[in-house]
Amino acid sequence: MRYGICLLSVVPMRKEASHTSELVSELLYNDIYNIVDENDEWFKIKCMYDLYEGWIRKLQHHEITEVEYNEFIAKKKYIVNVPIIHYDNKVLSFGSKLFEKVEGSAPLSKTFDIDVFMQAAIKMMNVPYRWGGKTVMGIDCSAFVQLCAKIAGYELPRDASQQVDFGEAVDNFNDAKSGDIAFFENENHKIIHVGILLSNDKIIHASGKVRIDSIDKIGIFNEELNKHTHQLNVIKRLK
Numbered sequence: 001m002r003y004g005i006c007l008l009s010v011v012p013m014r015k016e017a018s019h020t021s022e023l024v025s026e027l028l029y030n031d032i033y034n035i036v037d038e039n040d041e042w043f044k045i046k047c048m049y050d051l052y053e054g055w056i057r058k059l060q061h062h063e064i065t066e067v068e069y070n071e072f073i074a075k076k077k078y079i080v081n082v083p084i085i086h087y088d089n090k091v092l093s094f095g096s097k098l099f100e101k102v103e104g105s106a107p108l109s110k111t112f113d114i115d116v117f118m119q120a121a122i123k124m125m126n127v128p129y130r131w132g133g134k135t136v137m138g139i140d141c142s143a144f145v146q147l148c149a150k151i152a153g154y155e156l157p158r159d160a161s162q163q164v165d166f167g168e169a170v171d172n173f174n175d176a177k178s179g180d181i182a183f184f185e186n187e188n189h190k191i192i193h194v195g196i197l198l199s200n201d202k203i204i205h206a207s208g209k210v211r212i213d214s215i216d217k218i219g220i221f222n223e224e225l226n227k228h229t230h231q232l233n234v235i236k237r238l239k
Contacts, residue, residue, distance in 0.1 A: 001034050001035075001066070002034065002035040002063065003032065003033070003034050003035070003063070003064045003065070003066065003068070003069040004032070004033050004034075004035065004043070004045065004061050004062055004063055004064060005030060005031070005032050005033075005062050005064050005068075005072065006027040006028065006029055006030060006031040006032075006033070006060075006062070007029070007030075007062045008027075008029070008060060008090070009028075009029055009090045009091055009092055009093065009096075009135075010026050010027065010028060010029070010093065010134070010135050010137075011026060011027040011056050011057075011060045012026055012056070012132075013025040013026055013027060013045070013047075013052070013053075013054025013055065013056055013132075014054055014055045014056075015054065015055070016055060017039055017041070017042035017044070017055045018055075021055070022131075022132065023130075023131060023132030023133070024052070024054045024132050025047070025052050025054055025132055025134060025143070025158055026132065026133060026134040026135065026143075027045075027047060027056065028092075028093060028095055028096040028097070028134060028135070029087075029090065029092050029096040029097065029098075030072075030077075030096065030097040030098065030099070031047055031048075031049060031097070032047075032048045032049075032064075032069060032072055032073070033045040033046055033047045033048055034046050034048065036053065038058075041057060041058055041059075042055045042056065042057060042058060043055065043056055043057075043058055043061055048073075049150075049155070050146070050155070050156075050157050050158045051157070052157075052158040072099075075099050076099070076107070076108075077097050077098070077099060077107075077108040078097070078098045078099070078100065078101045078102070078105040078106060078107055078108060079095065079096070079097055079098070079105060079106060079107075079108045079150065079151055080092050080093065080094055080095060080096045080097075080098070080104055080105050081094070081104065081105060081106045081116075081120060081123075081151050082094065082104040082123060083123060083124065083127070083136045084104075084136055085102065085103070085104035085105070087102060093134075093135035093136050093137070094120075094123070094124060094135070094136055094147060094151075095134065095147035095150055095151065106151070108150075108153075109152070109153030110153055111153045112149075112152055112153045112154040112238055112239065113152050113153055114152065114178075114179040114238075116151060116152040116153070117148055117149060117151075117152035117154070117179055117196070117238075118178060118179055118196070118198070120147070120148040120151045120152060121144075121148045121196050121198075121204050121210075122204070124136070124139070124144060124147075124148070124210045125204070125210050125211070125212075126209050126210060126211070127139050127144075127206070127209060127210045128208075128209050129141075129206050129207060129208050129209055129210075134146075134147065139206055139210070140206055141160060141193050141194050141195065141205055141206040141207065142158060142159050142160040142163060142194055143158070143206075144195075144205070144206040144210060145160075145163060145181060145194050145195070145196060146158060146163070148196065149238065154238050160183060160191050160192065160193060160194040161190070161191045161192075163181070163183070163194060164183045164191050164194075164233075164234065164236065166236065166238065167181065167236035167237050167238045167239065168236065168237050168239065169234055169235070169236060169237075170234075170235040170236065170237055173200070173216075173217045173232075173235070174200065175200075176197055176200040176235050177197065177199070177200060178197055178198055178199055179196070179197065179237070179238070180196075180197040180235050180236065180237050181194060181195070181196055181197070181235070181236045181237075181238065182194065182195050182196075182197055182203055182215060182232060182234075182235050182236075183232075183233045183234050183235070183236065184219055184220065184230035184231055184232055184233055185231050185232075185233040186231070189233070191233060193205070193207070193220075193230050195207075195215075195220070197215065197235070198212065200215075201214060201215060201216065202214060202215065203215040203220060205220070207220075207229065207230075213229075215232070217232065218231070218232060219231045219232040220232075
Protein backbone atom coordinates (compact mmCIF):
# COMPACT_ATOMS: atom_id res chain seq x y z
CA MET A 1 0.00 0.00 0.00
CA ARG A 2 1.20 3.53 -0.82
CA TYR A 3 0.76 6.45 1.56
CA GLY A 4 0.92 10.22 1.39
CA ILE A 5 0.74 13.25 3.65
CA CYS A 6 -0.65 16.69 2.88
CA LEU A 7 2.19 19.21 3.26
CA LEU A 8 0.24 22.08 1.71
CA SER A 9 -2.22 24.29 3.55
CA VAL A 10 -5.09 22.59 1.75
CA VAL A 11 -5.51 20.19 -1.18
CA PRO A 12 -8.82 19.80 -3.05
CA MET A 13 -10.35 16.34 -3.34
CA ARG A 14 -12.51 15.95 -6.44
CA LYS A 15 -15.20 13.43 -7.35
CA GLU A 16 -13.45 12.54 -10.61
CA ALA A 17 -9.91 12.98 -11.95
CA SER A 18 -10.60 16.37 -13.50
CA HIS A 19 -10.07 20.04 -12.62
CA THR A 20 -13.71 20.70 -13.45
CA SER A 21 -15.07 17.84 -11.35
CA GLU A 22 -17.12 18.47 -8.21
CA LEU A 23 -15.19 19.30 -5.04
CA VAL A 24 -16.14 16.60 -2.53
CA SER A 25 -13.76 17.45 0.32
CA GLU A 26 -10.33 18.86 1.12
CA LEU A 27 -7.17 17.58 2.76
CA LEU A 28 -5.82 19.81 5.51
CA TYR A 29 -2.19 20.16 6.55
CA ASN A 30 -0.70 16.88 7.84
CA ASP A 31 -3.71 14.81 6.81
CA ILE A 32 -2.50 11.31 5.96
CA TYR A 33 -3.99 9.20 3.20
CA ASN A 34 -3.47 6.07 1.18
CA ILE A 35 -3.62 5.73 -2.58
CA VAL A 36 -6.38 3.53 -3.97
CA ASP A 37 -6.16 4.29 -7.71
CA GLU A 38 -4.31 6.50 -10.18
CA ASN A 39 -3.96 7.71 -13.75
CA ASP A 40 -1.31 9.83 -15.45
CA GLU A 41 -2.02 13.05 -13.52
CA TRP A 42 -4.20 12.10 -10.56
CA PHE A 43 -4.30 9.86 -7.49
CA LYS A 44 -7.53 8.58 -5.98
CA ILE A 45 -6.92 8.70 -2.24
CA LYS A 46 -8.63 7.73 1.01
CA CYS A 47 -8.16 10.16 3.90
CA MET A 48 -7.23 8.11 6.95
CA TYR A 49 -9.07 10.39 9.39
CA ASP A 50 -12.57 9.87 8.02
CA LEU A 51 -12.00 7.30 5.21
CA TYR A 52 -13.37 9.77 2.66
CA GLU A 53 -12.28 9.23 -0.92
CA GLY A 54 -11.52 11.64 -3.76
CA TRP A 55 -9.04 12.50 -6.49
CA ILE A 56 -6.03 14.78 -5.94
CA ARG A 57 -3.40 15.98 -8.40
CA LYS A 58 -0.12 14.08 -8.34
CA LEU A 59 1.65 17.46 -8.23
CA GLN A 60 0.16 18.00 -4.76
CA HIS A 61 1.06 14.56 -3.44
CA HIS A 62 3.89 13.90 -0.97
CA GLU A 63 4.82 10.24 -0.65
CA ILE A 64 5.65 8.64 2.71
CA THR A 65 6.76 5.12 3.51
CA GLU A 66 4.78 2.68 5.63
CA VAL A 67 7.33 3.21 8.42
CA GLU A 68 6.80 6.99 8.23
CA TYR A 69 3.04 6.46 8.10
CA ASN A 70 3.14 4.44 11.32
CA GLU A 71 5.39 7.06 12.94
CA PHE A 72 2.95 9.84 12.01
CA ILE A 73 0.00 7.83 13.36
CA ALA A 74 1.82 7.31 16.68
CA LYS A 75 2.96 10.92 17.13
CA LYS A 76 1.23 13.22 19.59
CA LYS A 77 -0.95 15.61 17.63
CA TYR A 78 -2.12 19.16 18.14
CA ILE A 79 -5.00 20.80 16.34
CA VAL A 80 -5.47 24.36 15.15
CA ASN A 81 -8.41 25.66 17.17
CA VAL A 82 -8.61 29.21 15.85
CA PRO A 83 -9.69 30.29 12.35
CA ILE A 84 -6.13 30.60 10.98
CA ILE A 85 -2.52 30.49 12.07
CA HIS A 86 0.77 31.13 10.27
CA TYR A 87 3.11 28.16 10.48
CA ASP A 88 6.20 27.18 8.46
CA ASN A 89 5.47 29.83 5.82
CA LYS A 90 1.94 28.52 5.41
CA VAL A 91 -1.51 29.76 6.39
CA LEU A 92 -3.22 26.90 8.20
CA SER A 93 -6.95 26.70 8.76
CA PHE A 94 -9.11 25.63 11.68
CA GLY A 95 -8.87 21.85 12.18
CA SER A 96 -5.40 21.36 10.69
CA LYS A 97 -3.06 19.03 12.58
CA LEU A 98 0.45 19.72 13.88
CA PHE A 99 3.07 17.57 15.56
CA GLU A 100 4.11 20.33 17.95
CA LYS A 101 2.23 22.84 20.08
CA VAL A 102 2.16 26.40 18.80
CA GLU A 103 0.01 29.42 19.57
CA GLY A 104 -3.50 28.81 18.28
CA SER A 105 -3.37 25.03 18.75
CA ALA A 106 -4.31 22.54 21.45
CA PRO A 107 -3.63 18.83 22.07
CA LEU A 108 -5.90 16.59 19.99
CA SER A 109 -8.18 15.01 22.57
CA LYS A 110 -9.94 11.65 22.49
CA THR A 111 -12.51 12.76 25.06
CA PHE A 112 -15.48 14.81 23.90
CA ASP A 113 -15.72 18.27 25.52
CA ILE A 114 -19.02 19.96 24.75
CA ASP A 115 -17.76 23.38 25.88
CA VAL A 116 -14.87 23.20 23.41
CA PHE A 117 -17.37 22.03 20.77
CA MET A 118 -19.52 25.13 21.25
CA GLN A 119 -16.56 27.51 21.43
CA ALA A 120 -15.21 26.09 18.18
CA ALA A 121 -18.54 26.64 16.44
CA ILE A 122 -18.75 30.29 17.45
CA LYS A 123 -15.19 30.92 16.24
CA MET A 124 -16.32 30.01 12.73
CA MET A 125 -19.09 32.62 12.50
CA ASN A 126 -19.39 34.24 9.06
CA VAL A 127 -17.07 31.79 7.31
CA PRO A 128 -18.49 31.54 3.76
CA TYR A 129 -20.27 28.41 2.59
CA ARG A 130 -18.52 26.31 -0.05
CA TRP A 131 -19.69 22.89 -1.23
CA GLY A 132 -16.96 20.39 -0.32
CA GLY A 133 -14.95 23.01 1.55
CA LYS A 134 -13.21 22.42 4.89
CA THR A 135 -11.43 25.73 5.55
CA VAL A 136 -12.17 29.27 6.67
CA MET A 137 -12.07 30.24 3.00
CA GLY A 138 -15.20 28.16 2.51
CA ILE A 139 -16.84 25.32 4.39
CA ASP A 140 -19.94 23.18 3.96
CA CYS A 141 -22.44 22.23 6.67
CA SER A 142 -21.09 18.77 7.46
CA ALA A 143 -17.42 19.81 7.42
CA PHE A 144 -18.31 22.59 9.87
CA VAL A 145 -19.81 20.09 12.30
CA GLN A 146 -17.07 17.51 11.69
CA LEU A 147 -14.23 19.97 12.40
CA CYS A 148 -15.90 21.42 15.52
CA ALA A 149 -16.31 17.86 16.83
CA LYS A 150 -12.71 17.02 15.89
CA ILE A 151 -11.38 19.94 17.90
CA ALA A 152 -13.61 18.86 20.81
CA GLY A 153 -12.33 15.27 20.78
CA TYR A 154 -15.05 13.44 18.83
CA GLU A 155 -14.46 11.78 15.45
CA LEU A 156 -17.36 12.20 13.06
CA PRO A 157 -17.45 11.11 9.40
CA ARG A 158 -17.46 13.63 6.56
CA ASP A 159 -21.06 13.76 5.36
CA ALA A 160 -24.28 14.63 7.21
CA SER A 161 -25.86 11.40 5.94
CA GLN A 162 -23.07 9.51 7.76
CA GLN A 163 -22.97 11.72 10.86
CA VAL A 164 -26.64 11.05 11.61
CA ASP A 165 -25.71 7.50 12.69
CA PHE A 166 -23.74 8.83 15.67
CA GLY A 167 -24.94 9.93 19.09
CA GLU A 168 -28.23 9.31 20.89
CA ALA A 169 -31.54 10.57 19.54
CA VAL A 170 -33.31 13.33 21.46
CA ASP A 171 -36.91 12.16 21.16
CA ASN A 172 -38.63 15.28 22.47
CA PHE A 173 -37.76 18.56 20.77
CA ASN A 174 -38.32 20.42 24.05
CA ASP A 175 -35.49 18.38 25.60
CA ALA A 176 -32.96 19.59 23.02
CA LYS A 177 -30.12 21.69 24.39
CA SER A 178 -26.89 23.43 23.54
CA GLY A 179 -24.41 21.11 21.82
CA ASP A 180 -26.98 18.79 20.28
CA ILE A 181 -26.69 18.21 16.53
CA ALA A 182 -29.76 18.70 14.35
CA PHE A 183 -30.18 16.93 11.01
CA PHE A 184 -32.47 18.03 8.20
CA GLU A 185 -34.09 16.19 5.31
CA ASN A 186 -35.37 16.76 1.79
CA GLU A 187 -38.74 15.73 0.45
CA ASN A 188 -37.49 12.13 0.10
CA HIS A 189 -36.43 12.08 3.78
CA LYS A 190 -32.75 12.01 2.80
CA ILE A 191 -30.41 13.80 5.22
CA ILE A 192 -29.06 16.86 3.41
CA HIS A 193 -28.08 19.36 6.13
CA VAL A 194 -26.73 19.52 9.67
CA GLY A 195 -26.08 22.14 12.34
CA ILE A 196 -25.27 22.60 16.02
CA LEU A 197 -27.85 23.80 18.53
CA LEU A 198 -26.90 26.82 20.64
CA SER A 199 -30.13 26.33 22.61
CA ASN A 200 -33.46 24.66 21.92
CA ASP A 201 -34.47 27.58 19.70
CA LYS A 202 -31.20 28.71 18.06
CA ILE A 203 -28.86 26.86 15.70
CA ILE A 204 -25.46 27.63 14.18
CA HIS A 205 -24.92 26.12 10.75
CA ALA A 206 -23.27 26.70 7.39
CA SER A 207 -25.84 27.96 4.89
CA GLY A 208 -24.55 30.77 2.69
CA LYS A 209 -22.16 31.36 5.57
CA VAL A 210 -21.77 30.08 9.11
CA ARG A 211 -24.73 31.79 10.71
CA ILE A 212 -27.20 31.63 13.60
CA ASP A 213 -30.87 31.06 12.86
CA SER A 214 -33.99 30.11 14.78
CA ILE A 215 -35.10 26.49 14.99
CA ASP A 216 -38.42 24.93 15.97
CA LYS A 217 -40.14 21.57 15.60
CA ILE A 218 -40.54 22.18 11.88
CA GLY A 219 -36.93 23.11 11.20
CA ILE A 220 -34.72 26.13 10.59
CA PHE A 221 -36.49 29.47 10.27
CA ASN A 222 -34.58 32.16 8.40
CA GLU A 223 -35.81 35.54 9.61
CA GLU A 224 -34.27 37.39 6.64
CA LEU A 225 -36.29 35.24 4.23
CA ASN A 226 -39.22 34.97 6.67
CA LYS A 227 -39.61 31.25 6.02
CA HIS A 228 -38.45 27.79 7.02
CA THR A 229 -35.47 26.76 4.91
CA HIS A 230 -34.69 23.28 6.26
CA GLN A 231 -37.02 20.47 7.41
CA LEU A 232 -36.01 18.87 10.73
CA ASN A 233 -35.44 15.11 10.71
CA VAL A 234 -33.79 14.26 14.03
CA ILE A 235 -31.69 15.71 16.84
CA LYS A 236 -28.72 13.73 18.16
CA ARG A 237 -26.60 14.12 21.30
CA LEU A 238 -22.92 13.20 21.33
CA LYS A 239 -21.53 11.51 24.42
